[in-house]
Amino acid sequence: MDFALTEEQMMLKTNVRSFLEKEILPVVDEYEKQGALTKEATVSFIKQLIPFGYLVGFLPEEYGGSILEAKTNGVLLEELARIWAGFAGTLFIAAGFWWLLNEAGSPEQKERLLPLAAAGDYIGCIALTEANVGSDVAGVETTANLKGDTYILNGTKMWISNGSIADAAFVLATTDKTQGPLGMSFFLVEKDKSPFSARELHKLGLRSFPTSELSFDDCPVPKENLVDPGAGYQRTMAFFDVSRAMVGVFSTGIAQAAIDASIKYAQDRTQFGRPIGSFQMVQEMLVDMIAETEAGRLLSFRALDLLDKGEKCRWQSSLAKAYATEAAVRTTSKAIQIHGAMGLSEEYPVERYFRDARSLTIPDGTTQMQKLIVGRDALGIRAFV
Ligand SMILES: Cc1cc2nc3c(=O)[nH]c(=O)nc-3n(C[C@H](O)[C@H](O)[C@H](O)COP(=O)(O)OP(=O)(O)OC[C@H]3O[C@@H](n4cnc5c(N)ncnc54)[C@H](O)[C@@H]3O)c2cc1C
Numbered sequence: 001m002d003f004a005l006t007e008e009q010m011m012l013k014t015n016v017r018s019f020l021e022k023e024i025l026p027v028v029d030e031y032e033k034q035g036a037l038t039k040e041a042t043v044s045f046i047k048q049l050i051p052f053g054y055l056v057g058f059l060p061e062e063y064g065g066s067i068l069e070a071k072t073n074g075v076l077l078e079e080l081a082r083i084w085a086g087f088a089g090t091l092f093i094a095a096g097f098w099w100l101l102n103e104a105g106s107p108e109q110k111e112r113l114l115p116l117a118a119a120g121d122y123i124g125c126i127a128l129t130e131a132n133v134g135s136d137v138a139g140v141e142t143t144a145n146l147k148g149d150t151y152i153l154n155g156t157k158m159w160i161s162n163g164s165i166a167d168a169a170f171v172l173a174t175t176d177k178t179q180g181p182l183g184m185s186f187f188l189v190e191k192d193k194s195p196f197s198a199r200e201l202h203k204l205g206l207r208s209f210p211t212s213e214l215s216f217d218d219c220p221v222p223k224e225n226l227v228d229p230g231a232g233y234q235r236t237m238a239f240f241d242v243s244r245a246m247v248g249v250f251s252t253g254i255a256q257a258a259i260d261a262s263i264k265y266a267q268d269r270t271q272f273g274r275p276i277g278s279f280q281m282v283q284e285m286l287v288d289m290i291a292e293t294e295a296g297r298l299l300s301f302r303a304l305d306l307l308d309k310g311e312k313c314r315w316q317s318s319l320a321k322a323y324a325t326e327a328a329v330r331t332t333s334k335a336i337q338i339h340g341a342m343g344l345s346e347e348y349p350v351e352r353y354f355r356d357a358r359s360l361t362i363p364d365g366t367t368q369m370q371k372l373i374v375g376r377d378a379l380g381i382r383a384f385v
Helices: 007-033 039-052 072-084 083-106 108-119 177-183 232-268 280-308 313-337 340-344 351-357 367-381
Strands: 124-127 143-147 149-163 166-172 184-192 197-200 211-222
Touching: 007 039, 007 083, 039 083, 072 083, 072 232, 072 280, 083 108, 083 124, 083 149, 083 166, 083 184, 083 232, 083 351, 108 313, 124 149, 143 166, 149 166, 149 184, 166 211, 166 232, 177 184, 177 232, 184 211, 184 232, 197 340, 232 280, 232 313, 280 313, 280 340, 313 340, 313 367, 340 351
Parallel strands: 124 166
Antiparallel strands: 143 149, 149 211, 166 184, 197 211
């Protein structure tokens, strides 16, 4: 089992870290306080990051991408999450939209839209969740009915990342309820042709990362925008194999930021005439944080390594997501403890790290659902349908 980073990946990590610390870190607090990022601000940050491989790292060169390994994409995401988790969320989903189009789109859909990816100003989102449909993705209630050459979409999607700034959405809908998951497909809903409305939903963490309610009210979608008919559920599961490992990496980035901040604070802050880092119980907290973050990183990169080798990684991605996200919550909570009262203040970044980490145990399937997937594979017994 060898999934060490190559020399090139190490160099990329160093270069991107230095760019993010110099150019992006100084403005993070200002933008986080403003809440969900505007489309304009999003695009301006994305354009700065594309040269490192962000956004199009999963795309082939013919579409301006760089076909980076999943592990290299992981390195990029971890570094961005370490500096600014809210924006890492936006970039992660924007890249996920292009990934899904490249994987599942028809040749016509790909030829028409993929050339727009590399410019960075066309933003996508992926809409599965609804008011009555969360963990049970197969229960999607949004409907698509064919009338002539047009599908008419009706339904409301909830908590859709990038929803309010999106130019297009992959919307999971059912065309035939009697067929269960086999009657579900994605629809490529382009806002200029198929208008839908968005309402921003406020949340505890990842505040600059838009999460929105999207309403499709007799929304007309051209027939040719149906994506891989009947495979919507399967495509969603394949997306989760990648996204769950990536959310593991994402959480690792936040946890690493909490460790780095805590080390500095424990060296600088003195009590009883000594740096607090000299107290064994403070050291113990730090070592627990390091151990759990290393473990989360290894699990996540192991899943990405399987992806790079073209091997199945369903339970490994779920395990990485379940472990790394929960570990990041414990790690960022300990970071607050090490900072004492200052840890609760906005003067230090650790309260943001905690809020951001806490927000990641839910998307892409909750911790409990990930555990049920690992349990199903280990036991050969399903605890859910
Ligand atoms: C930051 C963020 C970004 C998101 N982005 C998107 C997005 O881009 N697109 C999108 O479609 N959705 C998105 N979501 C929604 C997310 O995918 C759902 O919130 C998630 O799948 C859980 O669904 P739910 O919130 O309805 O919880 P529910 O499914 O109602 O679960 C509630 C609780 O019940 C537990 N539970 C449910 N079923 C079981 C079971 N069988 N066994 C044991 N426990 C169970 C859950 O673990 C949880 O603790 C996002 C959410 C967040 C927080």
